[in-house]
Amino acid sequence: MAARCNFWLPKKKRFCSNVLLRDSQFCGNHTQRSDGQWVPCPIHPSHSVLEENLQSHLKRCPFFKQAQSLSIQPFYQEGVNAGKEEEEGGQNFSSEMKRNAVHGMTLFEFSQLINKIKSIHASICSDIGDSFKIPQACDIWTNRQVDRGLPFQEKHVMQQASILGNLEEFGVLKSCGDDAVSGTLKSEASGDADDVPSVVEFGAGRGYLTQVLADCYRIKKILLVERKSYKLKADRSLRQKESVTLERLRIDIEDLKLNAVESLQGVPYLAIGKHLCGPATDMTLRCCISKQCNQHNDAPSDSTCRLIGLAIATCCHHLCQWKHYINKRYMLDLGISKDDFNAMTWLTSWAVDADHGSDLCGTGSIDLQIRENEHVESDPNTYDVKNMVKNMKAVDRAVVGLMCKDIIDVGRFVWLKEHGLECELVKYVPSNISPENRLLVARQKS
Incomplete structure (x- = not known):
């Protein structure tokens, strides 16, 4: 019998049962990490390797074949939707860098930033209304009449149904009447196929937003875009629908030329995405709006795929980057500089600080009026931005975060x-269902 790892597992009260590595008393999981220089894998930075082993690793990296295969696809163009940095050498800012920049402000600068955020929010964000729509077409999901083999979490179903309800309310989706309510799709002969758009779900994950859409509306062609691999996907259930054609592209939205996807040629499509993290929303907008996409291409696009509408639930604004942001000019016109934007994206993380049992907008009493020449006789470390933030009420921090979002x-x-x-x-949903509850809905002008 092969010797086993000598690492003691205190919770299980036994030794690890994995096989030893050669010339080691431990398995691969429990061997002490080398003190050498570890570097991110250039093919996929999700893992790191010893610098001395980098060249040999590149030949056997599990992501190598995937990257090779992707690079020859006509719909792949590195960074096509990434956006551009005005200054040369522009870099992405980590959350730590953003936090340090905010904590490095003077009290007066921080006060000015908060007051600027309050003023801008009051002037441009007053029209964001509540639109919690649960369409009748989604009754089979909201009433739990779907296959019990499909995962069901009420908060996710409410979000998915409301996204589709807003699309229907906005005139982008059409209800299938009684057939939709019963969960069956109309036959092609019962309606004009031109009325049924293809659906492209960005950041699809396991694909259950599209699953709800396919169950409740007569969708025939589906394209799922996701850079990661997931287990327990909706793909298996979707492929069992005879009327549905499903394609999944494992690619970063940043590198996707949607106009070059063969299955979308000559087809009107609807773009959807639930909780697209940070810059993924900006990249999706660039990807979908052909005028913006084509400026990155060497030649004008002759694609005939046509966006008819979109619904994107935004999320994780703390990950947003100035380089990727879709409307830098608008921010600058508002008086928000690149540094202000980076600070605001970090402040958005405050939006989850408080209890979201009720709507927080407008409930905070933020008062950070600080005179530029205010003299503090006590220890200055007590009065820096870091300590001021700690002393702010959770609800005030949450309100500032929501304003920035x-x-x-x-x-x-x-x-x-x-x-x-x-x-x-x-x-699109109350904040007690999800504090990440902003939805962009759009359609082509009729």
Whole structure:
């Protein structure tokens, strides 16, 4: 019998049962990590390797074949939707870098930033209304009449149903009447196939937003875009529907040329995404709006795929980057500089600080009026921004965070309008279902 790892597992009260590595008393999981220089894998930075082993690792990295295969696809172009940095050598800012920049402000500078955020929010964000729509077409999901083999979490179903309800309310989706309520799809002969768009779900994850859409509306062609691999996907259930054609692309939205996807040629499509993290929303907008995409290409696009509408639930604004943001000009016109934007994206993380049992907007009593020449006789470390933030009420921090999220999303909303789309920015579910409850809905002008 092969010797086993000598690492003691205190919770299980036994030794690890994995096989030993050669010339070691431990398995691969429990061998002490080398003190050498570890570097991120250049093929996929999700893992790191010893610098001395890097060249040999590149030949056997499990992501190598995937990257090779992807690079020859016609719909792949590295960084096509990434956006551009005005200054040379522009870099992404980590959350730690953003936090340090905020904590490095003077009290007066921090006060000025908060007051600027309050003023801008009051002037441009007053029209974000509640739009919690549960359409009748989604009754089979909201009433739990679906296959019990499919995962069901009420808060996710409410969000998915409301996204589709807002699309229906906005005139992008059409209900299938009684057939939709019963969970069956109309036959192709019962309606005009041209009325049924293809659906592209960005950041699809396991694909259950599309699953609800396919169950409740007569969708025939589906394209799922996701850079990661997931278990327990909706793909298996979707492929069992005879009328549905499903394609999944494992690619980063940043590198996707949607106009070059063969299955979308000559097809009107609807773009959807639930909780697209940070810059993924901006990249999706660039990917979908052909005028913006084509400026990165060497030649004009002759694609005939056509966006008819979109619904994107935004999320994780703390991950947003100035380089990727879709409407930098609008931010600058508002008086928000690159440094202000980076600070605001870090402040958005405050939005989850408080209890979201009720709507927080407007409930805070933020008062950070600090005179520029205010003299503090005590230890100055007691009065720096870091300590001021610690002493702020959770509800005040949450309100500031939500204001920053709204301003960032309004910039995206304005960008869509500038590109000829009718659009709305709404709160699609109550905050007690999800504090990440802003939804961009848009359609081509009729």
